[in-house]
Amino acid sequence: MRVVSLVPSLTEAVAVSLPGVLVGATDWCSHPADLDVVRIGGTKNPKVDRIIQLAPDLVVANEEENREPDLTALRAAGVEVLVTEVRDVPGAIRELGRVLGACGAKARPRWLDEAESAWQDPPVPDRRTTAIVPIWRRPWMVLGRDTFAGDMLARLGVDNLYATHPERYPRIAIEELRAAAPELVVLPDEPYRFTSDDGPEAFEGVPCALVDGRALTWYGPSLTAAPRVLSEALRAAGR
Structure with missing residues (x-):
């Protein structure tokens, strides 16, 4: 599986859950600190041609952070794009599970269960x-x-x-x-x-x-x- 992430949050989630799956990420993807992938520009101005050259099986994006014209161009080139929508904590938990599943995870990572538990009874x-x-x-x-x-x-x-x-x-x-x-x-x-x-x-x-x-x-x-x-x-x- 080869994945490019256009969202810093999703980059971190995929990198720590599925090491080796990410092949590209934005210049703003700062976590994990040792992330070693091809940088493909910003969230609002990704280098579409560079992403296509990476031949990803999937590009993960977000309806708020990324621009529709860029996602449309990727789809037109035959690249599968998964777009998330996150407006609240339950939605974040749900969408993270969807993204990780699409990236090849066989089960939810422990950190996602811990995150859900932490927000069920916050201070x-x-x-x-x-x-x-x-x-x-x-x-x-x-x-x-x-x-x-x-x-x-x-x-x-x-x-x-x-x-x-x-x-x-x-x-x-x-x-x-x-x-x-x-x-x-x-x-x-x-x-x-x-x-x-x-x-x-x-x-x-x-x-x-x-x-x-x-x-x-x-x-x-x-x-x-x-x-x-x-x-x-x-x-x-x-x-």
Whole structure:
């Protein structure tokens, strides 16, 4: 089996579960750290010709992270493409099982069972907290409706104030974000790298939780530790 992954989360999941199966991955696929495969460009601009030259049996992609024209071009060249849709934790568990099965796994890996178990009873505080979750700056963009990261936070007692917004990742002016009066601002280090010096100063007086972007947005082996990692970061912010 020869697999090319266009999604960092799926790259990690396939690499740790089925060593040797992956032959190509994007430039953004940073886990596992020792991953040794052909790099085929970015998630939004993969080198389609290079992927075709690798002669994969399967390309795994995601409806949000990858562009339909690229997937259509691969299919037109006779390449099988599996496209995942992940909007919540149960969906992530389900889709990971589907991807690994399509890549040749005979059974679910132990880490996927552990991830499912970890999210069945995550640590939840006595009181829920309202929050906004910026994912970009210049312009400001936040989590909106129907997002995987938003579902993860909700399961940890954090309610996204923009969870009912018509858009999934709306652009919101900083003045409006402040006026929303969140009890907490959650700042991940990806896709925009928010830091203690870049982000919190825009929300003076509001507690800010700097969180691991991989724990918040990746659906793969990181799901196992994500409840603990995120909860610790939220508690450190005083939530």
